[in-house]
Amino acid sequence: MKVYADNAATTKISKKALQAMMPCFETIYGNPSSLHSVGQDAFHAVRDARITIAECINADPDDVYFSSGGSESDNWAIKGAAHLMAKKGKKHIISSKFEHHAVLHTLNALEKEGFEITLLDVYENGIVKPEDVKNAIREDTALVTIMYANNEIGTIQPIGEIGAICREKGVLFHTDAVQAVGHIPIDVQADNIDMMSFSGHKFHGPKGIGGLYCKKGIRLPNLIEGGAQEKNRRAGTENVPAIVGMAAALKDACDNMEENTKKLIAMREQLIEGILKIDLSRINGDREHRLPGNVSACFEGVEGESLLLYLDLMGISASSGSACTSGSLDPSHVLLSIGLVHEVAHGSLRLSLCEDNTPEEMEYILEKLPPIIDRLRDMSPLWEKIQKERTK
Amino acid sequence: MEYSEKVMEHFTNPHNVGKLDDADGVGEVGNAKCGDIMKMYLKIENGIITDVKFNTYGCASAIATSSIATDMIKGQPISEALKLTNKAVVEALDGLPAVKIHCSVLAEQAIKAAVKDYYDKNGIEYDEAEFHFNEEHHH
Numbered sequence: 001m002k003v004y005a006d007n008a009a010t011t012k013i014s015k016k017a018l019q020a021m022m023p024c025f026e027t028i029y030g031n032p033s034s035l036h037s038v039g040q041d042a043f044h045a046v047r048d049a050r051i052t053i054a055e056c057i058n059a060d061p062d063d064v065y066f067s068s069g070g071s072e073s074d075n076w077a078i079k080g081a082a083h084l085m086a087k088k089g090k091k092h093i094i095s096s097k098f099e100h101h102a103v104l105h106t107l108n109a110l111e112k113e114g115f116e117i118t119l120l121d122v123y124e125n126g127i128v129k130p131e132d133v134k135n136a137i138r139e140d141t142a143l144v145t146i147m148y149a150n151n152e153i154g155t156i157q158p159i160g161e162i163g164a165i166c167r168e169k170g171v172l173f174h175t176d177a178v179q180a181v182g183h184i185p186i187d188v189q190a191d192n193i194d195m196m197s198f199s200g201h202k203f204h205g206p207k208g209i210g211g212l213y214c215k216k217g218i219r220l221p222n223l224i225e226g227g228a229q230e231k232n233r234r235a236g237t238e239n240v241p242a243i244v245g246m247a248a249a250l251k252d253a254c255d256n257m258e259e260n261t262k263k264l265i266a267m268r269e270q271l272i273e274g275i276l277k278i279d280l281s282r283i284n285g286d287r288e289h290r291l292p293g294n295v296s297a298c299f300e301g302v303e304g305e306s307l308l309l310y311l312d313l314m315g316i317s318a319s320s321g322s323a324c325t326s327g328s329l330d331p332s333h334v335l336l337s338i339g340l341v342h343e344v345a346h347g348s349l350r351l352s353l354c355e356d357n358t359p360e361e362m363e364y365i366l367e368k369l370p371p372i373i374d375r376l377r378d379m380s381p382l383w384e385k386i387q388k389e390r391t392k
Numbered sequence: 393m394e395y396s397e398k399v400m401e402h403f404t405n406p407h408n409v410g411k412l413d414d415a416d417g418v419g420e421v422g423n424a425k426c427g428d429i430m431k432m433y434l435k436i437e438n439g440i441i442t443d444v445k446f447n448t449y450g451c452a453s454a455i456a457t458s459s460i461a462t463d464m465i466k467g468q469p470i471s472e473a474l475k476l477t478n479k480a481v482v483e484a485l486d487g488l489p490a491v492k493i494h495c496s497v498l499a500e501q502a503i504k505a506a507v508k509d510y511y512d513k514n515g516i517e518y519d520e521a522e523f524h525f526n527e528e529h530h531h
Contacts, residue, residue: 303427305451306403313404331427343424379409380449381431382424 002315003361007202007293008151008179008352009319013245014204020248021206024241032238033227042240049247056254057196058187059213065230066243067223069210070178071102073197076234077174077212078106078145080220081195082115085142085172094136094144096120096128097337100151103176104333107145115142126155126285126338134165143172148180148196152334152350153285154294156184163192172218178202178210182253183291184261188213195220200246203253204354209242260355264292267353267362271295274366278373280386284338284348293353298340301383302376304348310372311349316365319350343382395452396486402456407463410445417513419505422498428454430502432462436510439469446502453485453492460484461499470510473503474522 004012024045030038032046047061054061067073082093095107097119107117120132128146137144144166149156159175166173174195180186181196182203188196195218199210214220226235253260272295275281280300299307304320311318330336331345351365377383395403412433422429428450435443444466446458461481465473478496482488488496508523510516 301449303450303454306455309403309452342427346424346427376449379406379447379455381420381429381447382449384447385424 001361001364003357003364004317005351005353005357005361005365006317006319007354008154008291008350010201010207011204011354012356013201013206014249014252016252017205017245017249021241021245024244028240028244032240033229042238045240045244046238049243052247052251053211056186056250057181057198057213058189060216062231063213063215065212065214065234066238067210067212067234068208069201070100070176070197070199072223073199073210073212074100074102074174074176075106076220076223077195077197077214078103078143079110080223081143081172081174081218082110083221084219086115088142090140090142092116092118092138092141094118094120094133094141094146096122096146096157098122098126098150098152098334099145099147100176100178103145103147120146122155122337124339125289126150126153126334127289128157128162130158130161130165133162134169137165137169137171141169141171143174145174145176148175148177148186149184149291150285150334151179152332152348153296153338154179154291154352155285156180156289156291159193160191166194167192179291182250183257183293185257188215194218200242200249203249205246205249206242209239209246211246256355261292263355264353267357267359268293268295270359270362271351271353271365272297274362275369278370282344284335284340291352293357295351295353297349297351298335298344299347299349299373300344301380301386302347302373303380304346306376307347307349307372310376311365311368314368314372316368319352320348393489393491395456395489398460398484398486399453399456399488402459402485403452406455406459408445408459408466409447411447412443412445415445415506417506417508417510419502419507419509421501421505422450422454424449427451428495428498430454430458430498432458432502432506434503434506434510436470439471441465441468441470441473450495450498451492453488453495454498456485457481457488457495457499458502461496461503465503470507474507476500476503 028041030042032043050061050064054064118136172194176197178199181198194215196213201207222233224235275297282298284296308320335345415433416436417434420431431447433445444462448458478500481496511518
């Protein structure tokens with residue numbers, strides 16, 4: 001059996017997205033900037049896609065900008081807002097300890113430019129406290145950027161509350177919603193979101209396409225100078241097939257969200273229940289406020305990369321927050337941020353589901369996982385130590 | 393990052409996994425904080441490593457390097473085992489990703505630590521310099 005359980009990394013493109021894209025290669029191949037009818041067909045396709053996406057997040061289509069993906073949108077929004085507000089003497093940015101690197105590394109770069117960064121605690125449950133945001137806001141705070149849902153442990157942040165605080169205090173609010181858009185209901189107006197990043201391939205759209213919602217009135221500096229695309233802010237001929245595919249995928253995801261969520265939560269809980277039967281295992285992050293398809297676990301005495309690769313040999317594609325997979329040797333900053341010690345954080349496994357998964361696949365995972373953990377523990381000197389400690 | 397076929401072969405079916413209850417020398421290097429620990433058990437007769445087993449906690453390359461390094465010293469005189477370099481281990485595995493080279497260093501050190509333990513237990517004199525390495529390895 002083959003089980004793809006790494007949907008937080010990327011998803012398979014949906015049939016609807018693929019079907020919507022094909023004409024963009026075959027007949028709607030014009031340049032949206034061209035005035036002739038071939039070009040106008042492409043112009044209309046991009047316009048319709050923008051409207052569709054705006055509807056899915058309750059935004060004005062004029063406030064939706066296309067980009068190459070989540071990282072670009074994060075860089076654009078955060079650097080842009082920082083530089084915009086620096087002109088007003090505001091050089092303080094508030095974020096959280098467990099943001100995606102697209103946010104954290106951008107903040108590092110801004111720190112080198114002289115910005116002051118406050119990274120808020122996310123506590124054991126992996127959730128930012130809105131009152132911490134409130135208390136951290138200063139006269140010179142330029143921006144608050146807090147992710148909508150965490151990419152590793154799936155915890156959903158109180159974005160509405162944080163948005164309300166920022167709006168009340170007159171501070172710009174950006175959210176990296178790459179893991180949330182298409183997975184949970186999002187309303188940028190109700191949540192008082194000023195800027196929001198999203199990425200097509202996280203909800204069964206194509207890769208290399210994403211977007212930034214940027215509320216009217218926020219004059220973000222241009223990202224790419226050139227033609228008039230994206231209202232002069234990001235020049236370059238639009239990636240029409242990808243834009244159209246992303247919109248179709250998002251519409252499909254939002255149309256079926258209620259049904260998908262029910263199915264996903266049932267499978268998620270099935271996995272969690274089975275995983276917790278394994279000796280010295282734990283589930284990371286709040287059990288309730290988490291993405292419907294996210295399971296993040298740690299197993300003491302085993303190392304995540306080995307676990308992931310043995311699962312792969314069984315046909316199961318998963319992910320590890322483990323250091324080793326990323327090329328860095330420290331364990332995941334996300335797992336450390338919720339208070340796990342290095343030894344435990346190294347033994348992490350993330351299973352991220354989508355509606356194409358089945359309960360039978362969950363059974364298969366739960367059948368294959370325990371013997372792999374036993375095998376790794378049998379050869380683990382760390383497990384030997386843990387066992388000795390326990391019998392003391 | 394990509395592993396060679398050789399690494400995957402040794403990771404999938406590692407050789408010499410286990411412990412030796414009657415080991416003549418045991419060496420352990422690495423630490424849990426860094427995510428890898430290697431423990432080697434040697435059986436030594438007349439200066440020859442007649443048997444070797446390992447236990448490793450770590451990533452695929454840590455397991456693969458343990459497997460191939462134990463293969464490389466099995467049946468060898470101690471003097472030859474001490475000459476095993478991490479470079480030779482990497483070559484035998486058809487290469488390791490740059491971020492994983494430290495695993496091969498661990499394998500070399502684990503063998504040395506086990507030999508040192510054997511020397512210490514048997515009152516055999518040795519040159520300290522030859523066994524000079526950081527047991528608490530840092531990345």
